[in-house]
Amino acid sequence: xxxxxxxxxxxxxxxVPGNREVGGIMMTTKFETTFGSLGDxxxxxxxxxxxxxxxxxxxxxxxVASRSRPYEKVVVAINxxxxxETLRAEGTSTWFAAAxxxxxxxxxGVVAVDLVxxxxxxxxxxxxxxxxxxxxxxxxGRKMGYVKCKRGHQVLLPxxxxxxxxxDKPGVILLQTVDGALSVHKWADICYK
Amino acid sequence: MSxxxxxxxxxxxxxxxxxxxxxxELGSFAxxxxxxxxxxxxxxGGQKLSHVMSADAFLRxxxxxxxxxxxxxxxxxxxxxxxxxxxGKVELYAGAYHxxxxxxxxxxxxxxxxxxxxxxxxxxxxxxxNEGFDPFAAPDETDTxxxxxxxxxxxxxxxxxxxxxxxxPGLAGDAELRTDKNxxxxxxxxxDVSQEEPxxxxxxxxxxxxxxxxxxxxxxxxxxxxxxxxxxxxxRSLCCPxxxxxxxxxxxxxxxxxxxxxxxxxxxxxxxxxxTGAPRAKVIMKAGDVAAMxxxxxxxxxxxxxxxxxxxxxxxxxxxxxxxxxxxxxxxVEF
Numbered sequence: 001x002x003x004x005x006x007x008x009x010x011x012x013x014x015x016v017p018g019n020r021e022v023g024g025i026m027m028t029t030k031f032e033t034t035f036g037s038l039g040d041x042x043x044x045x046x047x048x049x050x051x052x053x054x055x056x057x058x059x060x061x062x063x064v065a066s067r068s069r070p071y072e073k074v075v076v077a078i079n080x081x082x083x084x085e086t087l088r089a090e091g092t093s094t095w096f097a098a099a100x101x102x103x104x105x106x107x108x109g110v111v112a113v114d115l116v117x118x119x120x121x122x123x124x125x126x127x128x129x130x131x132x133x134x135x136x137x138x139x140x141g142r143k144m145g146y147v148k149c150k151r152g153h154q155v156l157l158p159x160x161x162x163x164x165x166x167x168d169k170p171g172v173i174l175l176q177t178v179d180g181a182l183s184v185h186k187w188a189d190i191c192y193k
Numbered sequence: 194m195s196x197x198x199x200x201x202x203x204x205x206x207x208x209x210x211x212x213x214x215x216x217x218e219l220g221s222f223a224x225x226x227x228x229x230x231x232x233x234x235x236x237x238g239g240q241k242l243s244h245v246m247s248a249d250a251f252l253r254x255x256x257x258x259x260x261x262x263x264x265x266x267x268x269x270x271x272x273x274x275x276x277x278x279x280x281g282k283v284e285l286y287a288g289a290y291h292x293x294x295x296x297x298x299x300x301x302x303x304x305x306x307x308x309x310x311x312x313x314x315x316x317x318x319x320x321x322x323n324e325g326f327d328p329f330a331a332p333d334e335t336d337t338x339x340x341x342x343x344x345x346x347x348x349x350x351x352x353x354x355x356x357x358x359x360x361x362p363g364l365a366g367d368a369e370l371r372t373d374k375n376x377x378x379x380x381x382x383x384x385d386v387s388q389e390e391p392x393x394x395x396x397x398x399x400x401x402x403x404x405x406x407x408x409x410x411x412x413x414x415x416x417x418x419x420x421x422x423x424x425x426x427x428x429r430s431l432c433c434p435x436x437x438x439x440x441x442x443x444x445x446x447x448x449x450x451x452x453x454x455x456x457x458x459x460x461x462x463x464x465x466x467x468x469t470g471a472p473r474a475k476v477i478m479k480a481g482d483v484a485a486m487x488x489x490x491x492x493x494x495x496x497x498x499x500x501x502x503x504x505x506x507x508x509x510x511x512x513x514x515x516x517x518x519x520x521x522x523x524x525x526v527e528f
Binding site for chain 2 (some may be wrong): 188
């Protein structure tokens with residue numbers, strides 16, 4: 001690293017790296033917002049003082065998705081049955097449905113979401129069923145439409161509808177839902193220990 | 194020494210001849226401020242004790258306590274002063290979670306009806322917040338008019354309502370999306386965040402059911418720091434994203450597990466034991482990171498650049514009792 005001498009007070013010379021940023025982030029008027037992606041993410045750190053690192057269940061959704069099968073529903077956060085899942089969006093998913101609302105946030109890539117209003121939702125997903133289930137074949141019902149989402153876009157996956165994801169290139173979905181039969185728990189593989 | 198505020202009695206002094214600020218009393222606690230400092234005074238066993246905070250830090254902390262309705266659990270203004278939400282009632286304490294005060298029996302905790310303490314806190318905020326100072330703003334965004342004698346007020350800032358949706362913002366009858374027109378320009382720190390909205394192609398008859406919006410654009414237009422809104426509701430599962438810059442003005446003590454998902458940039462969290470304040474860990478979160486905040490800690494975040502954080506809460510009634518009794522473990526996952 002190239003160093004340059006900078007004159008400081010009391011005749012002291014400080015050696016600082018060359019190509020210095022002019023001013024710090026807070027002193028400039030131009031800000032750069034950093035988002036993560038499958039191709040460019042940096043996992044944070046735990047500095048343990050007097051604790052068990054497992055207590056923080058610390059993972060990174062891009063790290064998880066980079067090691068997941070397409071549309072594998074990997075739980076990254078759980079709170080008494082409610083979960084956040086990370087899905088690697090790649091290709092076309094199976095159809096899913098749930099007996100409750102779900103919300104998907106696209107965190108990387110371009111993901112289309114197809115929606116079908118189920119003719120007989122209770123026959124597809126029993127009332128009280130927790131979490132999403134896979135719908136066999138093509139769901140029976142009326143097409144509701146589709147949504148094309150990019151990074152940062154949130155889409156409602158409403159109760160009573162079936163949905164599927166389509167992504168030409170790998171992307172990442174963060175799904176607010178309920179722990180269910182399709183949810184995958186592999187905490188020891190994804191979290192700091 | 195009293196005046197009526199919202200039909201609730203608030204004990205307030207006349208404005209000081211020297212500074213222009215009123216002093217307040219709530220139970221055995223007294224609150225006063227001068228040009229630089231806020232002071233809280235209490236008596237224990239015949240001994241008078243006082244605690245001083247910089248007035249801006251005090252106002253930023255009190256602003257969160259008011260805006261959050263005392264939030265989930267403990268809102269520590271600093272290591273000495275704070276509140277604990279008992280949902281309908283609120284404890285106000287001094288030294289109760291500070292080992293030195295506690296050991297010497299110099300701590301004081303009093304319980305108030307939520308409306309009573311809220312009325313007093315709102316009256317303090319109203320009187321002590323000068324024109325030009327916004328306790329919700331980052332230091333880089335607001336004036337330093339918190340310094341000095343009383344000079345007007347900033348009710349527009351301190352009376353903001355927390356934006357909470359019933360299901361998802363933008364749905365018919367639900368919370369509005371943020372736009373230039375309704376007073377939410379893009380924040381200076383998120384000028385580079387795409388404002389492109391998702392393409393919604395709804396079939397006829399489903400226009401109200403096929404719904405999406407740009408959460409990142411929504412957050413880029415937040416006019417407050419460290420003040421979560423609610424952006425999706427799944428039964429008791431609440432997504433509460435927020436934008437963070439500088440320092441969380443309080444140390445939040447959890448009465449339940451909450452989770453953080455870092456959506457952009459970086460926050461460094463200092464984690465302490467909830468009861469004693471002893472340091473436990475530092476959690477440095479970058480974009481895409483997910484971390485639990487256990488139910489037995491207090492935490493305070495530092496964000497050098499305005500960042501987007503998704504705070505995920507479980508609003509199931511009765512959780513504090515389940516964690517307090519040990520029926521639920523403070524950490525959410527065993528592995």
